[in-house]
Amino acid sequence: MLMIPGSRRSSQLLPVRTSAPGTPDADVRFGNSCSAGRVVRQNEPVPSFIDEYGVPIVYYAWPVDHPRAVVQLVHGVGEHAQRYREVARSLNAAGYSVYADDHRGHGQTGMLQHGGDAGQLGKPGPGGMRAVVAAVHAFTGVIRKQVAEQARPGQPAVPVVLLGHSWGSLMAQMIVNEHPEDYQAVVLSGTAFRWPGYLNSGDLNARHKHLGSTGAEWLSRDPAVAAAFVADPLTTGVPLAKLFGLRDAVRILGRPARRLPATLPVLIQVGGDDPVGGERSAQKLVAAYTRRSGLTDVRLIVYPGARHEVYNETNRADVLADLVGWLDAHLPAAVQPDPVED
Numbered sequence: 001m002l003m004i005p006g007s008r009r010s011s012q013l014l015p016v017r018t019s020a021p022g023t024p025d026a027d028v029r030f031g032n033s034c035s036a037g038r039v040v041r042q043n044e045p046v047p048s049f050i051d052e053y054g055v056p057i058v059y060y061a062w063p064v065d066h067p068r069a070v071v072q073l074v075h076g077v078g079e080h081a082q083r084y085r086e087v088a089r090s091l092n093a094a095g096y097s098v099y100a101d102d103h104r105g106h107g108q109t110g111m112l113q114h115g116g117d118a119g120q121l122g123k124p125g126p127g128g129m130r131a132v133v134a135a136v137h138a139f140t141g142v143i144r145k146q147v148a149e150q151a152r153p154g155q156p157a158v159p160v161v162l163l164g165h166s167w168g169s170l171m172a173q174m175i176v177n178e179h180p181e182d183y184q185a186v187v188l189s190g191t192a193f194r195w196p197g198y199l200n201s202g203d204l205n206a207r208h209k210h211l212g213s214t215g216a217e218w219l220s221r222d223p224a225v226a227a228a229f230v231a232d233p234l235t236t237g238v239p240l241a242k243l244f245g246l247r248d249a250v251r252i253l254g255r256p257a258r259r260l261p262a263t264l265p266v267l268i269q270v271g272g273d274d275p276v277g278g279e280r281s282a283q284k285l286v287a288a289y290t291r292r293s294g295l296t297d298v299r300l301i302v303y304p305g306a307r308h309e310v311y312n313e314t315n316r317a318d319v320l321a322d323l324v325g326w327l328d329a330h331l332p333a334a335v336q337p338d339p340v341e342d
């Protein structure tokens with residue numbers, strides 16, 4: 001989710017205990033299950049880590065045994081990581097572990113940061129946009145450290161996939177510009193070319209407002225998605241420029257870097273009716289990655305009629321199947337350990 005006009009909602013601060021980087025926190029838990037015989041560990045402690053400004057960043061993990069890769073999911077503005085539970089379950093069923101943080105000012109991180117005041121959700125605090133992006137990249141290091149600690153001696157490093165949605169996809173583009181070697185694949189959904197004329201900073205619900213009264217109709221053709229978004233106590237519809245300030249918000253603008261590693265694979269998934277950027281903007285991004293950055297494996301999938309949140313669309317099963325199929329084609333299957341003999 002990127003930005004929509006709307007109102008604040010009050011909320012309760014859920015109990016979360018913060019900790020030093022990489023230290024488990026037993027008070028933040030989740031439970032999951034998945035199909036296809038894949039073992040998913042349930043009710044694992046979910047820690048937080050401390051960013052460079054001393055802000056505790058709460059995150060969630062949906063791990064599987066012997067993952068094919070780890071997907072680091074980067075959510076959009078005004079929302080939080082738990083909105084991606086179904087995406088995580090689909091990836092778990094295919095053999096991928098998933099980690100996702102609540103960014104600075106967002107979700108449980110934001111509630112801790114702002115003393116439980118939901119009216120402040122979305123505001124990043126000290127360091128602004130740069131600090132948010134830096135914390136997302138720092139989270140990659142936390143993930144790698146935890147996965148390495150869980151691995152068997154001599155086991156190859158598990159690949160890390162950076163999957164960003166909306167604002168998260170724009171931050172992912174920024175991070176890949178600076179740290180492409182940290183990721184073995186990149187997925188961008190609801191994304192855009194980060195340049196004026198290709199990234200909509202106006203009323204994103206303008207052409208969909210006649211379809212309902214939530215102000216979030218632009219998110220999906222499924223009306224339950226808009227209803228759930230506005231009912232969620234940890235979301236906000238305040239635009240990015242207002243949350244961050246115009247000067248800080250424009251830091252999101254930029255282009256793909258020159259001479260990125262040629263073999264870094266990138267998947268772009270957008271809705272044909274996405275007001276953030278849509279097909280034209282996504283095609284510009286593909287051209288920039290191939291011509292400017294020198295990437296040789298960039299795939300664009302446009303879903304006709306789909307809006308912004310393609311993983312929450314009416315054809316979400318097809319979208320997730322495309323995601324898993326692309327990941328499977330680019331990441332080798334995990335080597336299963338030999339059974340232990342009695």
